[in-house]
Amino acid sequence: MLTEFQREAPAREIMAALEEDGGVIVHDFLEPTQVDELERDFKPHLDAVDWGHSDGGDSEAFFGRQTKRLHGLLARSPRFGDFVTQPLLMAMCEHFLKPRCRDFRLSTGELMALGKGQEPQMFHRDADSWMYFPEPRPEILVSVNAALTDFTEENGATRVVPGSHRWPRDRKPAQEEVVSAVMPRRSALLYSGNVLHGGGANRTDEIRIGLYAGFLLSWLRPIENHLVTNGIETLKTAAPRVQRLLDYSETGWEVIA
Numbered sequence: 217m218l219t220e221f222q223r224e225a226p227a228r229e230i231m232a233a234l235e236e237d238g239g240v241i242v243h244d245f246l247e248p249t250q251v252d253e254l255e256r257d258f259k260p261h262l263d264a265v266d267w268g269h270s271d272g273g274d275s276e277a278f279f280g281r282q283t284k285r286l287h288g289l290l291a292r293s294p295r296f297g298d299f300v301t302q303p304l305l306m307a308m309c310e311h312f313l314k315p316r317c318r319d320f321r322l323s324t325g326e327l328m329a330l331g332k333g334q335e336p337q338m339f340h341r342d343a344d345s346w347m348y349f350p351e352p353r354p355e356i357l358v359s360v361n362a363a364l365t366d367f368t369e370e371n372g373a374t375r376v377v378p379g380s381h382r383w384p385r386d387r388k389p390a391q392e393e394v395v396s397a398v399m400p401r402r403s404a405l406l407y408s409g410n411v412l413h414g415g416g417a418n419r420t421d422e423i424r425i426g427l428y429a430g431f432l433l434s435w436l437r438p439i440e441n442h443l444v445t446n447g448i449e450t451l452k453t454a455a456p457r458v459q460r461l462l463d464y465s466e467t468g469w470e471v472i473a
C-alpha cells in the first residue's frame with residue numbers, strides 16, 4: 217500500500233513510511249498558486265512539441281508514443297527552483313542520501329505528460345540507470361512525481377509496487393501487488409529509486425501531467441547535464457542552493473562562453 221500524508225505531517229513519519237513501502241503520497245504538496253504558475257510556465261513548451269517527442273532520449277520502447285517529456289525545466293520556469301528545493305524534498309534527501317555522500321544533486325527534472333492512448337509503461341526501477349552499482353544497492357536516488365493534473369486510474373496514474381525496493385531483481389509483481397498512485401492535482405508521489413513502478417495507460421481524452429525530480433548521491437553522474445539543458449544564463453542567475461543542486465560551478469563554463 218501507499219500511505220497518504222498531508223504535507224504538514226512530521227517528516228520523520230513520511231520518511232519512515234517511504235523507507236518501509238518504497239513510496240508514499242503527500243497531499244497538498246504544491247500550493248494552489250504554485251501549481252497554477254508551474255502549469256502556466258510549462259504549457260507553451262508542452263504545446264510546442266509533438267506527441268512522442270522526448271528531448272531527453274528517444275527510446276519509444278521505454279517512454280511510449282503518446283507522451284511528451286521535457287527537460288531544462290529551470291529555464292522554462294524559474295519556479296522550478298523553488299519546487300526542487302522545498303523543505304520536504306530536502307528532508308527526503310537528507311534522510312536517504314546524505315548518509316552516503318557529502319551532498320546530493322538533482323539527477324534530472326522531467327515534465328511527464330501522458331496523452332490519450334498512451335500504453336502502460338513497463339515496470340522498472342529508476343536507479344537502474346546506474347546499472348553498474350553493486351547490489352544489494354542502497355538508496356542512491358529518491359524521486360518526486362508531483363501531480364500538475366489529477367492522477368486517475370483512467371488517465372495514467374503512476375503504478376507502484378510497494379515493498380519491491382527490497383525484492384530480488386528478477387521477482388515480477390503479481391497484479392494484486394500493484395497500486396495506482398491515484399491523487400488529485402497538487403499531491404505528489406515520493407518514491408525510492410529501487411521501487412518498481414511505471415506510468416499507467418491513459419484511456420481518457422485528458423492529458424495527465426506529472427512534474428518529476430530525481431535526487432542522486434553527489435558522486436554519481438546525473439542523467440541530465442543541467443548546464444546544457446538550461447543554458448549558462450539561467451544557472452548563473454539562480455539562487456545559490458539551486459545552483460548547488462544543479463551542480464553549477466563558477467569555473468569551467470567560460471571556455472564555451
Ligand SMILES: O=C(O)CCC(=O)C(=O)O
Nearest residue numbers: 328373374413414415416
Ligand atoms: O509517468 C509516470 O507516471 C512515470 C514515468 C516513469 O516512471 C519514467 O519515465 O521513469
Ligand SMILES: [Fe+2]
Nearest residue numbers: 340342413414
Ligand atoms: Fe520511472
